[in-house]
Amino acid sequence: MGILRSLLSLRLASLLALLMAIAAPAFSQTEEDPGQALLANLADASPRQMDAAIEAIVNSGDPRARSWLDAFGNNRLSRNKDTGQVVVVLRNVGRDWTIADPLTGENLGEISRRELDRVNINNAIRGKLEGVLAMLDLYSTNPEIQRTAAEAMMGKVNETVIEPLNNLLAQDLPARVRDRLELAVAIYQLEQGDAQAKADAITTLTGSLHSRARAALNNAVAGDDPAIAASAKAALISIEQKLKMNRAAETLYFGLSLGSVLVLAAIGLAITFGVMGVINMAHGELIMLGAYTTWGMQQLLPGQPGLALILSIPAGFMVAALAGIAIERSVIQYLKGRPLETLLATFGISLILQQLVRTVISPLNRSVTTPEWMSGSLVINDALSLTLNRLYVIGFALVVFAGLMLIMRRTRLGLEVRAVTQNRAMARSMGIKATRVDIMTFALGSGVAGLAGVALSQITNVGPNLGQNYIIDSFMVVVFGGVGNLWGTLVAGLTLGTINQILEPWAGAVLAKIMVLVMIILFIQKRPRGLFPQKGRAAEG
Amino acid sequence: MSIKTHVKLGLSALALSVSFHTMAAEDPIKVGILHSLSGTMAISETALKDTMEMLIEKQNEQGGVNGRMLEAVVVDPASNWPLFAEKARELLEKEKVDVIFGNWTSVSRKSVLPVVEELNGLLFYPVQYEGEESSENVFYTGAAPNQQAIPAVNYLKDELGVERWVLAGTDYVYPRTTNKILETYLKDMGVAEADIMINYTPFGHSDWQSIVSDIKAFGSAGKKTAVVSTINGDANVPFYRELGNQGISSSDIPVVAFSVGEQELSGIDTGPLVGHLAAWNYFMSVDNDANYDFIDAWVEFKGDDKAVTNDPMEAHYIGFNMYVEAVKKAGTTDVEAIKEAIIGVAVPNLTGGIATMMPNHHITKPVLIGEIQDNGQFSVVWETSSTVAGDAWSDFLPGSRDLIADWRAPMKCGNFNVKTGSCGASAGEQALADAE
Numbered sequence: 001m002g003i004l005r006s007l008l009s010l011r012l013a014s015l016l017a018l019l020m021a022i023a024a025p026a027f028s029q030t031e032e033d034p035g036q037a038l039l040a041n042l043a044d045a046s047p048r049q050m051d052a053a054i055e056a057i058v059n060s061g062d063p064r065a066r067s068w069l070d071a072f073g074n075n076r077l078s079r080n081k082d083t084g085q086v087v088v089v090l091r092n093v094g095r096d097w098t099i100a101d102p103l104t105g106e107n108l109g110e111i112s113r114r115e116l117d118r119v120n121i122n123n124a125i126r127g128k129l130e131g132v133l134a135m136l137d138l139y140s141t142n143p144e145i146q147r148t149a150a151e152a153m154m155g156k157v158n159e160t161v162i163e164p165l166n167n168l169l170a171q172d173l174p175a176r177v178r179d180r181l182e183l184a185v186a187i188y189q190l191e192q193g194d195a196q197a198k199a200d201a202i203t204t205l206t207g208s209l210h211s212r213a214r215a216a217l218n219n220a221v222a223g224d225d226p227a228i229a230a231s232a233k234a235a236l237i238s239i240e241q242k243l244k245m246n247r248a249a250e251t252l253y254f255g256l257s258l259g260s261v262l263v264l265a266a267i268g269l270a271i272t273f274g275v276m277g278v279i280n281m282a283h284g285e286l287i288m289l290g291a292y293t294t295w296g297m298q299q300l301l302p303g304q305p306g307l308a309l310i311l312s313i314p315a316g317f318m319v320a321a322l323a324g325i326a327i328e329r330s331v332i333q334y335l336k337g338r339p340l341e342t343l344l345a346t347f348g349i350s351l352i353l354q355q356l357v358r359t360v361i362s363p364l365n366r367s368v369t370t371p372e373w374m375s376g377s378l379v380i381n382d383a384l385s386l387t388l389n390r391l392y393v394i395g396f397a398l399v400v401f402a403g404l405m406l407i408m409r410r411t412r413l414g415l416e417v418r419a420v421t422q423n424r425a426m427a428r429s430m431g432i433k434a435t436r437v438d439i440m441t442f443a444l445g446s447g448v449a450g451l452a453g454v455a456l457s458q459i460t461n462v463g464p465n466l467g468q469n470y471i472i473d474s475f476m477v478v479v480f481g482g483v484g485n486l487w488g489t490l491v492a493g494l495t496l497g498t499i500n501q502i503l504e505p506w507a508g509a510v511l512a513k514i515m516v517l518v519m520i521i522l523f524i525q526k527r528p529r530g531l532f533p534q535k536g537r538a539a540e541g
Numbered sequence: 542m543s544i545k546t547h548v549k550l551g552l553s554a555l556a557l558s559v560s561f562h563t564m565a566a567e568d569p570i571k572v573g574i575l576h577s578l579s580g581t582m583a584i585s586e587t588a589l590k591d592t593m594e595m596l597i598e599k600q601n602e603q604g605g606v607n608g609r610m611l612e613a614v615v616v617d618p619a620s621n622w623p624l625f626a627e628k629a630r631e632l633l634e635k636e637k638v639d640v641i642f643g644n645w646t647s648v649s650r651k652s653v654l655p656v657v658e659e660l661n662g663l664l665f666y667p668v669q670y671e672g673e674e675s676s677e678n679v680f681y682t683g684a685a686p687n688q689q690a691i692p693a694v695n696y697l698k699d700e701l702g703v704e705r706w707v708l709a710g711t712d713y714v715y716p717r718t719t720n721k722i723l724e725t726y727l728k729d730m731g732v733a734e735a736d737i738m739i740n741y742t743p744f745g746h747s748d749w750q751s752i753v754s755d756i757k758a759f760g761s762a763g764k765k766t767a768v769v770s771t772i773n774g775d776a777n778v779p780f781y782r783e784l785g786n787q788g789i790s791s792s793d794i795p796v797v798a799f800s801v802g803e804q805e806l807s808g809i810d811t812g813p814l815v816g817h818l819a820a821w822n823y824f825m826s827v828d829n830d831a832n833y834d835f836i837d838a839w840v841e842f843k844g845d846d847k848a849v850t851n852d853p854m855e856a857h858y859i860g861f862n863m864y865v866e867a868v869k870k871a872g873t874t875d876v877e878a879i880k881e882a883i884i885g886v887a888v889p890n891l892t893g894g895i896a897t898m899m900p901n902h903h904i905t906k907p908v909l910i911g912e913i914q915d916n917g918q919f920s921v922v923w924e925t926s927s928t929v930a931g932d933a934w935s936d937f938l939p940g941s942r943d944l945i946a947d948w949r950a951p952m953k954c955g956n957f958n959v960k961t962g963s964c965g966a967s968a969g970e971q972a973l974a975d976a977e
Binding site for chain 2 (some may be wrong): 014072075092093094095099113114117120121122123124126130170213214215216217219222237250251254256258261358360363364365367370371375376385388389390447451459460461463464465466468469501502505508509510513
């Protein structure tokens with residue numbers, strides 16, 4: 001009951017926050033600010049007393065309570081070892097940290113971190129704190145905050161909040177919020193309520209795909225009431241059925257997403273290796289250069305990771321394309337028609353590039369920030385959500401593929417590339433500058449590798465070893481798809497990705513990889529030219 | 542200042558310069574540093590090479606040891622396991638180093654073992670490892686499983702009430718052995734087979750979608766679930782990212798990692814990781830003056846404000862100081878004398894305690910559990926009340942239960958079987974046999 005009253009008063013308080021804020025400095029000068037005692041109490045609390053200390057802050061109805069608890073939850077509450085004053089740490093990097101007074105919000109400047117003693121919080125307390133904060137947020141007038149809070153209440157309902165929650169449910173609520181809260185209350189009732197409440201709870205939970213609902217039902221099945229256990233079991237079976245469809249959709253999505261990564265990594269190679277016939281072992285390092293360009297861009301534009309990422313697309317292409325030109329001019333052109341030497345030389349280049357990055361930039365991975373609009377996921381239902389970064393990568397892979405197809409099919413360059421690769425001598429005698437075409441083609445393939453790097457920077461580590469992890473996969477995709485065929489690369493990449501993701505939960509990641517490899521070997525035995533073999537005279541050359 | 546003090550000062554300066562001359566006259570103590578500076582492991586090992594160079598520099602500023610200066614001999618085994626053995630041989634035979642500090646991966650250590658045993662060298666190994674080994678010539682300053690994995694599992698069970706376990710690791714010897722130990726340990730405590738999920742992934746695994754989705758499904762069975770991760774450095778970033786993307790927070794399914802330290806975190810945006818756990822014997826955030834001094838020295842040495850320290854660096858700090866103390870105690874750098882002198886040597890660690898070299902060549906360490914914070918640091922949420930002595934042979938593996946290691950006379954054995962009363966082959970011989 002105490003919490004309920006305090007919550008209501010807090011809501012009132014937040015409405016009157018402005019008024020209070022004006023009044024606050026006045027009384028802090030004349031008498032002791034009650035916030036000081038509350039914070040000191042929190043800072044001194046042993047793990048067992050934490051609940052009480054948090055409750056005291058909530059109960060105080062202080063308009064600043066929310067900011068204190070937020071700071072506490074984010075590990076930002078510290079104590080000055082000398083003065084005992086509780087402070088909020090604004091910046092906690094380096095030797096000297098910036099602190100502020102939690103009572104007045106006044107910036108207290110920098111202080112050595114040696115002088116500060118953090119107010120400890122751990123997962124258990126943080127979990128409870130999240131529940132308390134979510135409960136506060138439920139009264140928010142902002143529907144977005146209210147919705148997130150309702151989401152967070154799942155599994156956080158306990159005897160102190162059940163009454164205010166029921167009161168809230170009696171009011172007019174947005175459908176989504178109501179739905180969530182009803183589920184949250186049902187989960188609580190299934191664990192704590194009487195027989196009737198349990199039976200009702202099972203009815204509410206039937207059909208819900210939320211993992212906490214399933215957890216509660218699973219517990220009920222193991223409980224001692226046979227009737228409840230039986231109906232919980234029935235509810236679970238119907239949920240399982242629904243889940244199956246979702247799992248299948250999820251696996252397909254995972255497969256497409258892994259496939260699109262493979263396609264992106266391999267499509268540049270499909271040009272340099274597939275069309276030109278150059279075995280470029282440094283292809284992975286060109287991908288790495290693209291990823292490092294993204295990192296560099298973000299360093300140039302601090303605070304704007306999204307804009308930096310978009311600018312990295314042309315920049316990554318250019319950097320990798322220029323590196324590709326340099327490799328082509330300095331090494332590959334002299335090794336035309338000698339695949340073994342090309343392989344060894346480009347392998348050497350790949351090692352040089354890796355070590356160059358290690359020496360010049362750092363052997364450590366670089367941190368590339370994911371922009372706000374790319375993190376999180378698109379929620380289809382409680383069991384199926386599509387991660388946004390992967391969704392973007394799938395889209396990006398398709399756009400890159402379409403762009404390449406256009407270039408190869410519809411432009412002068414594409415025509416010349418096809419002519420030179422089909423019959424170099426004939427093309428030259430028709431007035432095509434074969435050397436120029438070679439450079440352009442290699443630059444295009446390398447540039448696309450750079451684009452892959454930009455995309456990969458959002459998914460995996462940006463470090464000197466980035467390229468190594470993708471080079472084998474890239475060759476696998478190109479060979480499987482049929483050398484010289486872009487469509488083949490697309491289909492092969494997506495197929496391999498999907499097969500891998502279907503096998504993985506069943507066989508484990510290591511075995512799945514091996515199985516895919518064995519499958520490709522067997523396939524190549526049967527069809528040496530891959531999925532989409534080139535036809536006609538070009539294939540003979 | 543009186544004339545007297547002037548004279549005094551002059552005399553002591555003279556004395557100093559004289560002693561300096563005698564110092565310079567003696568050969569320096571050669572310290573071999575065997576860490577990869579290129580290749581995949583450079584990411585982790587470069588910092589250890591720098592740490593050693595810094596420690597040697599500091600020691601020389603204080604006048605060296607026993608009047609002798611220290612000299613670092615750095616070689617680059619380039620993340621290539623057989624090359625580790627070659628470079629170790631080069632250090633011992635050609636450079637004639639007195640001691641080697643080096644290695645990161647277990648496989649590189651196994652490759653070096655036969656060489657240091659054959660040439661009777663000294664090796665200080667600073668990384669947490671799977672145990673099941675004790676060599677006469679190796680000092681293990683990193684954690685054995687009972688100094689990291691077991692206490693971490695206890696924490697999850699007792700403090701967080703975890704009942705369902707995911708043991709996820711990279712597919713190589715350290716995770717496999719550690720998980721075998723943990724599996725036995727959990728089953729001994731009464732955890733059912735169905736409540737343990739074991740998953741291995743290849744090195745550098747970057748596509749965690751279906752595994753994370755599996756973990757999520759495993760965690761919705763109604764019991765509190767946690768992931769015990771022995772996933773190797775690099776693969777962690779995409780793993781944590783996927784956890785965040787699929788909406789698994791640390792309060793739903795906490796992940797406790799044994800291979801994620803400050804250095805790994807410095808390459809990630811740690812926002813979505815807040816609250817996930819790591820178990821180590823040292824954290825950069827430990828509130829202790831010795832630690833702050835070490836960090837300040839490190840930042841200055843690197844000339845980088847953002848340079849981080851981590852657990853293996855502390856292990857080298859301890860190992861180096863132990864070696865220095867042992868040289869002082871023995872009065873020589875003779876390998877046999879050091880082996881004898883170093884057992885029982887105690888030096889301060891960076892977390893406010895004392896590390897002692899045990900007869901099994903492992904050291905005593907406190908065990909700390911830290912939660913990841915948004916600034917890439919850990920906040921310590923739990924620690925053992927006293928230090929824990931490293932156990933070379935786990936009590937939770939059938940083959941090793943009866944083995945003990947004691948390098949003092951008269952036993953002098955790294956794998957003495959208390960049941961049969963016999964001593965097995967040396968660690969180096971074993972490594973050679975396994976390789977064949």
